[in-house]
Amino acid sequence: MEAARLWLAQDPDPDTRAELAALIERADLAALRDRFGTKLEFGTAGLRGELGAGPNRMNRVTVMRAAAGLAKVLGPGKHVVIGYDARHKSDVFARDTAAVLTGAGLHASLLPRP
Known part of the structure; x- marks a missing residue:
């Protein structure tokens, strides 16, 4: 939860800030774990992944x-x-x-x- 709050403080995008604030408010631990449990990796096609808040x-x-x-x-x-x-x-x-x-x-x- 702390990582999500720190992310929220530095995120310049109002859409992903709102998404993340809602997850924190609901204490949606499964969704937060999915977003913060790992990081996107730079592969042969560059950075690829689902749009949303968090390092994953x-x-x-x-x-x-x-x-x-x-x-x-x-x-x-x-x-x-x-x-x-x-x-x-x-x-x-x-x-x-x-x-x-x-x-x-x-x-x-x-x-x-x-």
């Missing part, structure tokens, strides 16, 4: 954390091109990624459309 879902926090990890590996001054597709929130995830990379000193070029 695709959401803005998960994407921003992955972008921060990429920035750390690449280091400042590198140039990254970011594209996205028509899936739900893909454009938001792309903008968040660009913001994190730029904030870490990389040059991010965001493609204008899917």
